Amino acid sequence: MSLTGRATLLLTQLTKLIPDPWSLDVFVDRVARHFGIQIQIALTPIALASDTTGFTWPQGNFYLIVVSANISIHEREMTVFHELVHVLLEHPPTMQTEAARADLLHVLTDASEELVSAFTRHIPPDQLAESQVIFSGHGFDTPEEREAESVATQLSIAIKQFSRTRSMGTIERLFGDFR
Numbered sequence: 001m002s003l004t005g006r007a008t009l010l011l012t013q014l015t016k017l018i019p020d021p022w023s024l025d026v027f028v029d030r031v032a033r034h035f036g037i038q039i040q041i042a043l044t045p046i047a048l049a050s051d052t053t054g055f056t057w058p059q060g061n062f063y064l065i066v067v068s069a070n071i072s073i074h075e076r077e078m079t080v081f082h083e084l085v086h087v088l089l090e091h092p093p094t095m096q097t098e099a100a101r102a103d104l105l106h107v108l109t110d111a112s113e114e115l116v117s118a119f120t121r122h123i124p125p126d127q128l129a130e131s132q133v134i135f136s137g138h139g140f141d142t143p144e145e146r147e148a149e150s151v152a153t154q155l156s157i158a159i160k161q162f163s164r165t166r167s168m169g170t171i172e173r174l175f176g177d178f179r
Contacts, residue, residue, distance in 0.1 A: 081152035
């Protein structure tokens with residue numbers, strides 16, 4: 001899938017925010033500051049719907065991104081990237097299935113005090129059950145899902161290339177060029 005102009009611009013902006021050394025937490029903090037939003041990433045050991053690795057619950061300027069702890073670190077990063085793209089490209093929030101809402105309510109029921117506190121600081125508890133505002137990935141069957149996944153994939157590649165380039169520079173600096 002070729003990227004739209006907006007998606008290409010976003011990818012360019014995001015690659016400029018890649019920290020050295022790589023850290024997802026630092027990256028997310030930089031993204032939040034750069035775009036003037038609040039982002040909280042929460043890992044949950046609670047099983048999500050079968051094809052869901054994470055979801056975002058937006059509330060105004062605050063975005064809670066919940067990611068399954070039962071997936072690899074690479075999959076967690078990809079899920080965070082994918083959800084960030086939805087937020088930053090202002091894809092319309094959708095609750096694609098009842099399972100997504102059930103996931104969120106289940107996560108909050110069994111969540112740590114810290115997660116519930118972070119969540120309810122931004123979302124009044126009486127709005128949780130009624131809210132329809134959630135991003136939840138269930139396949140890539142919409143243009144927005146495909147766009148988010150495409151940008152996330154290219155961002156992941158850029159991070160790996162950035163890290164490899166920095167590593168090679170360090171090796172050459174320490175040991176010289178052996179040609």
